[in-house]
Amino acid sequence: MERQYEHDKVEQKWQRIWEEQQTFRVTEDTSRPKYYCLEMFPYPSGRIHMGHVRVYAIGDVIARFKTMRGYAVLHPMGWDAFGLPAENAAIEKGVPPNVWTRDNIAYMRDQLKRLGLSYDWSREITTCEPEYYKWNQWLFLKFFEKGLAYKKRSFVNWCPSCETVLANEQVEEGRCWRCDTLVVPKELEQWFFRITTYAEELLQGCDRLTAWPVRVLAMQRNWIGKSIGVELDFPLAEPVADLLAIRIFTTRQDTIFGATFMSLAPESPLVERLITGRPQATAVREFVARVSRQDKAVRTAVEREKEGIFTGAYAVNPFTKTRIPIWVANFVLYEYGTGAIMAVPAHDQRDFEFAKKYGIPIRLVIQNPKETLHEASLEAAYEEQDAAGKLINSGQFSGLTVPESKAQIADFVEQQGLGRRTVNYRLRDWGVSRQRYWGTPIPIIYCKTCGTVPVPEADLPVKLPQNVPLTGKGASPLAQVESFVQTTCPKCGAPARRETDTMDTFVDSSWYFLRYCSPHEAHFPVEPAKADYWMAVDQYVGGIEHAVLHLLYARFFTKAVRDLGLTKADEPFTSLLTQGMVTKETYRCEIHAWLFPTDLIGSDKEGWKCKHCGRPAERGRVEKMSKSKKNIVDPEHLVGAYGADTARLFSLFAAPPEKDLEWSDAGVEGAYRFLGRVWRLVEGVQGIFEAKPQTQDNLGQQKEMTSTELRRLTHRTIKKVTEDIDREFQFNTAVAALMEFVNGLYKFQADTKGAGNGAFREAIETLLKLLSPFAPHLAEELWARTGHTEMLVHHRWPTHEEALTKADVLTIPVQVNGKLRSKLLVPADWTMEQILDASLADAKVGEWVKGKTIKKKVYVEKRLVNIVVEG
RNA sequence: GCCCGGGUGGCGGAAUGGCAGACGCAGUGGACUCAAAAUCCACCGAGAGCAAUCUCAUGCGGGUUCAACUCCCGCCCCGGGCACCA
Numbered sequence: 001m002e003r004q005y006e007h008d009k010v011e012q013k014w015q016r017i018w019e020e021q022q023t024f025r026v027t028e029d030t031s032r033p034k035y036y037c038l039e040m041f042p043y044p045s046g047r048i049h050m051g052h053v054r055v056y057a058i059g060d061v062i063a064r065f066k067t068m069r070g071y072a073v074l075h076p077m078g079w080d081a082f083g084l085p086a087e088n089a090a091i092e093k094g095v096p097p098n099v100w101t102r103d104n105i106a107y108m109r110d111q112l113k114r115l116g117l118s119y120d121w122s123r124e125i126t127t128c129e130p131e132y133y134k135w136n137q138w139l140f141l142k143f144f145e146k147g148l149a150y151k152k153r154s155f156v157n158w159c160p161s162c163e164t165v166l167a168n169e170q171v172e173e174g175r176c177w178r179c180d181t182l183v184v185p186k187e188l189e190q191w192f193f194r195i196t197t198y199a200e201e202l203l204q205g206c207d208r209l210t211a212w213p214v215r216v217l218a219m220q221r222n223w224i225g226k227s228i229g230v231e232l233d234f235p236l237a238e239p240v241a242d243l244l245a246i247r248i249f250t251t252r253q254d255t256i257f258g259a260t261f262m263s264l265a266p267e268s269p270l271v272e273r274l275i276t277g278r279p280q281a282t283a284v285r286e287f288v289a290r291v292s293r294q295d296k297a298v299r300t301a302v303e304r305e306k307e308g309i310f311t312g313a314y315a316v317n318p319f320t321k322t323r324i325p326i327w328v329a330n331f332v333l334y335e336y337g338t339g340a341i342m343a344v345p346a347h348d349q350r351d352f353e354f355a356k357k358y359g360i361p362i363r364l365v366i367q368n369p370k371e372t373l374h375e376a377s378l379e380a381a382y383e384e385q386d387a388a389g390k391l392i393n394s395g396q397f398s399g400l401t402v403p404e405s406k407a408q409i410a411d412f413v414e415q416q417g418l419g420r421r422t423v424n425y426r427l428r429d430w431g432v433s434r435q436r437y438w439g440t441p442i443p444i445i446y447c448k449t450c451g452t453v454p455v456p457e458a459d460l461p462v463k464l465p466q467n468v469p470l471t472g473k474g475a476s477p478l479a480q481v482e483s484f485v486q487t488t489c490p491k492c493g494a495p496a497r498r499e500t501d502t503m504d505t506f507v508d509s510s511w512y513f514l515r516y517c518s519p520h521e522a523h524f525p526v527e528p529a530k531a532d533y534w535m536a537v538d539q540y541v542g543g544i545e546h547a548v549l550h551l552l553y554a555r556f557f558t559k560a561v562r563d564l565g566l567t568k569a570d571e572p573f574t575s576l577l578t579q580g581m582v583t584k585e586t587y588r589c590e591i592h593a594w595l596f597p598t599d600l601i602g603s604d605k606e607g608w609k610c611k612h613c614g615r616p617a618e619r620g621r622v623e624k625m626s627k628s629k630k631n632i633v634d635p636e637h638l639v640g641a642y643g644a645d646t647a648r649l650f651s652l653f654a655a656p657p658e659k660d661l662e663w664s665d666a667g668v669e670g671a672y673r674f675l676g677r678v679w680r681l682v683e684g685v686q687g688i689f690e691a692k693p694q695t696q697d698n699l700g701q702q703k704e705m706t707s708t709e710l711r712r713l714t715h716r717t718i719k720k721v722t723e724d725i726d727r728e729f730q731f732n733t734a735v736a737a738l739m740e741f742v743n744g745l746y747k748f749q750a751d752t753k754g755a756g757n758g759a760f761r762e763a764i765e766t767l768l769k770l771l772s773p774f775a776p777h778l779a780e781e782l783w784a785r786t787g788h789t790e791m792l793v794h795h796r797w798p799t800h801e802e803a804l805t806k807a808d809v810l811t812i813p814v815q816v817n818g819k820l821r822s823k824l825l826v827p828a829d830w831t832m833e834q835i836l837d838a839s840l841a842d843a844k845v846g847e848w849v850k851g852k853t854i855k856k857k858v859y860v861e862k863r864l865v866n867i868v869v870e871g
Numbered sequence: 872g873c874c875c876g877g878g879u880g881g882c883g884g885a886a887u888g889g890c891a892g893a894c895g896c897a898g899u900g901g902a903c904u905c906a907a908a909a910u911c912c913a914c915c916g917a918g919a920g921c922a923a924u925c926u927c928a929u930g931c932g933g934g935u936u937c938a939a940c941u942c943c944c945g946c947c948c949c950g951g952g953c954a955c956c957a
Contacts, residue, residue, distance in 0.1 A: 225953095306955080329955095349872095654883060664883070670894095732894085735894080735895090736895075812890095815937085818936095863890090
């Protein structure tokens with residue numbers, strides 16, 4: 001017997017066997033129900049971190065559990081391999097992005113394999129390989145054909161010093177992350193995906209995603225931002241050339257009688273048309289130039305002071321027929337609605353602040369019944385939206401409530417031909433052009449005579465050229481590669497130029513779950529029959545940081561791909577689990593700043609000191625593990641010291657999956673200790689398996705009390721662990737139940753002086769099966785050591801017998817007036833009357849009941865007695 | 872400001888309206904050992920009491936109920952997301 005569990009040997013052994021036997025390979029199998037378990041694939045940054053360990057441990061328990069429950073489980077893994085860090089590594093270290101990325105993938109694949117994860121590696125996909133990104137291009141062309149991909153001018157973040165566009169995440173407080181220059185908006189031609197086509201379906205779909213966290217759905221609904229209102233024209237008081245009216249969108253048509261001015265977005269082309277030839281023109285142009293130079297984030301902050309300038313032009317309020325001035329205002333967004341608003345200072349806080357600043361009249365049209373408001377003394381806009389407010393100064397609509405007037409004014413607008421009801425979404429089309437190298441080339445050719453021409457399908461993939469100089473300066477790196485840019489027009493054969501922008505890397509991850517269904521399919525991005533078998537993903541696991549971006553894009557792609565006829569799925573992910581962050585306390589030294597855990601010497605008791613200078617290390621907040629705060633634990637060290645099973649078990653036990661997981665060295669020790677306890681328990685009893693084969697005879701009708709109790713514990717544990725995993729993925733309580741089970745087994749062993757019997761054997765086998773999704777290597781090894789020849793992964797999950805979970809003696813707590821006073825041990829088959837009689841006969845209960853009137857006797861079946869007394 | 876979460880021992884965390892604190896960590900005591908480590912066993916919310924036991928206790932204040940961590944109303948605090956979207 002080996003007393004010491006040698007995790008490294010055992011883990012390597014089983015990882016080798018699983019790989020050799022291709023244990024986790026899966027194909028479509030109509031004789032079994034399917035289950036598609038997916039965790040968000042990683043960006044190959046170089047090494048895995050604890051967050052990866054956590055998410056992949058969660059996914060692996062689910063996959064292994066479902067496999068043992070008889071499902072055909074698709075559990076794939078791959079690499080989200082395009083992206084900026086590779087390009088930055090090239091700029092900083094001179095390593096080509098493809099080399100850097102592939103090296104990282106090789107290293108990280110090895111790290112993942114050492115965690116013992118049950119992936120079907122034959123389905124591995126890598127998004128930077130032409131075999132994958134070819135289909136990004138194929139889908140782009142299909143989208144282009146259907147008008148779902150189009151090109152338009154739009155504003156992007158531009159760094160004047162680096163001469164390049166920056167992604168939003170590269171803009172830090174309005175400045176370029178590399179050179180600290182102020183970022184300015186710049187108008188450029190960009191490719192867009194028309195996600196807004198699906199805005200309504202994406203919104204409606206939220207209602208059916210009942211297995212998604214409510215906060216993710218809330219974020220998506222909020223992001224789509226549907227508003228129902230009215231679009232209508234405000235005629236100009238004096239028409240300018242062919243411009244007769246300004247169209248606005250409002251959700252507050254009920255306040256239209258209070259519109260005392262209008263505001264245009266600075267970017268609106270109407271501004272120039274209105275000011276041409278007026279004395280205000282120069283000042284307005286200066287204002288517009290100044291505002292549009294400002295960074296978006298700065299400009300749209302709520303605290304930002306409202307600013308504007310009068311154009312010199314007037315419009316007519318179509319309801320009051322009053323002349324109202326037209327202003328340009330910094331807070332009006334060109335991209336939303338019509339880029340122009342009617343301004344109602346009395347009932348909109350922004351307009352109120354604006355009107356106060358520039359001395360524009362305020363006209364009250366909704367009165368507060370609780371507290372009469374006066375135009376002159378108004379201190380803030382009255383933004384009542386419910387039936388409480390009543391309309392005043394609103395002609396025929398005066399006296400109506402806000403909701404009533406919204407409907408009636410909308411009707412009136414439509415009847416009079418002034419405008420129509422409209423729906424507006426906050427959601428914008430998705431700009432996918434990136435002036436970057438390490439991404440999918442956009443498969444478009446520009447021809448002087450034929451214009452924008454798609455690359456013919458047969459010519460895909462448009463391969464990313466190698467050995468491209470990357471400086472981080474200038475426009476798209478591909479634009480400098482003449483051999484790439486120069487091509488011929490597929491239509492007329494004349495010399496033409498390729499599009500040199502690449503696609504946003506979010507495109508790659510928007511459909512990878514479909515590719516896993518048929519990863520080697522050569523004619524389509526996904527083989528419809530296979531997608532029909534596997535889709536949708538039954539369980540998706542990943543971080544909350546993708547609540548909107550990736551998860552919304554993936555939903556959009558699924559619908560678009562469905563409309564191409566490649567899948568029947570309407571939604572990609574049936575159920576979503578968003579796991580919490582892995583956190584750890586931080587340490588700082590006054591000389592050496594943030595300290596790695598390995599920079600610390602000392603202990604929790606004595607306090608911690610900086611290894612470099614011996615000064616006390618100050619303990620900081622518990623924060624998400626990050627390189628910048630240095631509060632990181634390298635999974636490689638963890639796995640080396642304690643093994644993958646311990647790393648997995650700790651990740652699953654220390655907190656429920658959706659909550660943050662606070663790192664604890666002691667907690668890791670605890671997980672390790674538990675596995676050691678299991679090892680010693682099972683190693684110590686091997687004999688019984690050889691001596692007595694399990695039969696029904698020695699299983700059932702055990703005379704000794706302890707064996708009956710052990711069987712009860714066994715079957716209760718099966719029930720508890722199964723329900724905890726199945727219901728809410730409560731892995732922490734499932735592990736707790738396994739710990740109790742092991743504690744019980746030790747107790748049984750001590751009580752029976754180690755005597756083996758069928759019940760004990762059943763318990764040990766059950767333990768190993770229940771433990772196997774959590775600690776697969778240890779479970780498999782002990783399974784083999786107890787004389788089993790077929791691998792544990794091929795066994796079915798145990799089922800409990802309900803009858804065996806029932807005790808024949810019950811402990812019934814007895815309360816008097818809701819307070820616990822005694823406990824009764826009674827046979828399980830006693831009736832309510834017997835139990836109530838026994839309760840009243842109980843001495844301790846008697847003392848509390850004596851001399852009082854019994855008002856009521858409550859009995860909860862097999863659970864509790866409550867005697868209610870008075871006096 | 873709006874929308875989501877969440878407040879339970881020294882700590883991480885358990886509890887279909889029914890014995891609050893499972894399980895783990897830390898701590899205390901014991902066994903084993905020449906000793907230590909490892910391991911095994913026991914105790915472990917606060918207060919009072921020699922003890923049996925009693926009282927208090929799930930952020931605060933009300934309410935519903937025989938019974939509330941759990942349901943309802945009103946607050947406080949913490950975390951996260953969104954936010955000039957007309």
